[in-house]
Amino acid sequence: MSMQGPIGPASRESLGLTGSIAEKSRSAALLGNVMGLVAITVAFAALGVYITRDMGSGGYLFFFIAAIGAIVGLNVAVKRSHGLALVFLFALGLLLGMAIGPVVNVYLQTNPTVVYQSAAATALFIGAFGSYGYATRRDLSGWARGLFWMLLALIGFGIVMIFINIPGGQLIYSILGLGIFAAYTMFDFNRLKRAGQQSAIPLAASIFLDIFNVFLFFLQIFGGSNR
Numbered sequence: 001m002s003m004q005g006p007i008g009p010a011s012r013e014s015l016g017l018t019g020s021i022a023e024k025s026r027s028a029a030l031l032g033n034v035m036g037l038v039a040i041t042v043a044f045a046a047l048g049v050y051i052t053r054d055m056g057s058g059g060y061l062f063f064f065i066a067a068i069g070a071i072v073g074l075n076v077a078v079k080r081s082h083g084l085a086l087v088f089l090f091a092l093g094l095l096l097g098m099a100i101g102p103v104v105n106v107y108l109q110t111n112p113t114v115v116y117q118s119a120a121a122t123a124l125f126i127g128a129f130g131s132y133g134y135a136t137r138r139d140l141s142g143w144a145r146g147l148f149w150m151l152l153a154l155i156g157f158g159i160v161m162i163f164i165n166i167p168g169g170q171l172i173y174s175i176l177g178l179g180i181f182a183a184y185t186m187f188d189f190n191r192l193k194r195a196g197q198q199s200a201i202p203l204a205a206s207i208f209l210d211i212f213n214v215f216l217f218f219l220q221i222f223g224g225s226n227r
Contacts, residue, residue, distance in 0.1 A: 027193050030200060031134070034192055037086075037204035041093035042211065048097020053105040063099035067092055071205065078201050085201045092205060096212055107223060118218035125178070125214050126185055130207075133186030140190040147187060150180050174217040181217070185210045 052059070074088035107114045133140065154176055161169045188206045195203060 030195060030197055031192060033197065033200045034204045034207065037089065037200065038207050038211070041089055041204060041208045044090045044093035045097035045208075045212065048094040048099075049101040049104050050097075051094075052098045052101030053108075055102055060099045060102070063095045067095040067099065070095060074201065074205055078198075082201070089201055089205055089208075093208060100216070104219075107219070111223070114219065114222045117222045118215055121218045121222075122211060122215045125182070125218075126207075126211055129182045129185040130189040133189035134193050136186075136190065138190070139194070140187050141194075143183060143187050147180065147183055150183075154180055170220060174220040177217045178214065181210055181214050185214075 048063075052063075070088045070092040074085055074092065077084040077088055104115060154173070157176070158173055160166075161173065166172070185207075188203065188210060191199075192203050192207075
């Protein structure tokens with residue numbers, strides 16, 4: 001009986017350590033799974049850019065609307081069919097790549113450095129803010145509502161610029177967008193640390209959209225705010 005005092009706490013501590021290791025292993029496995037899906041989706045986006053490289057810019061609206069349909073389809077399919085959800089995820093990447101293919105091709109033909117700079121800056125940006133979101137012990141789930149309203153405000157600002165010429169408006173829009181998607185990147189990687197494998201596909205879609213939007217903002221900045 002006298003030995004039970006030391007053994008009890010030690011056993012509980014060992015169990016806690018084992019649980020912590022298992023949790024870290026689960027989280028690392030999910031991170032690898034999600035980032036693998038993100039990489040494949042980015043590859044589909046690159047394929048989309050290649051497919052529409054010589055197409056006129058008039059079709060971009062169709063591809064963007066189709067991409068929204070893919071997001072809706074993914075959110076429905078993820079609860080019913082893993083395979084179908086993957087199809088929608090990769091279709092999302094392909095469609096968004098096709099939407100921006102003509103624009104990216106113009107830069108590649110006239111000033112390819114802009115595309116390379118944008119891609120490199122996007123990788124560094126996502127890596128830095130994603131690492132913080134994943135490493136911090138804070139739970140950032142409370143950011144969801146605020147980020148949603150900030151994104152709506154940014155969209156509203158973009159609509160206003162269609163009708164009103166604001167000096168430096170495109171540059172302001174891009175900088176504000178980078179700020180919002182820096183927060184979104186931290187938020188999404190923070191969610192990844194706490195999620196289960198069933199959330200891998202929706203999280204991959206969210207992180208891909210972060211990457212896609214950040215790339216467009218950098219393309220706008222490096223390409224010149226008047227374009």
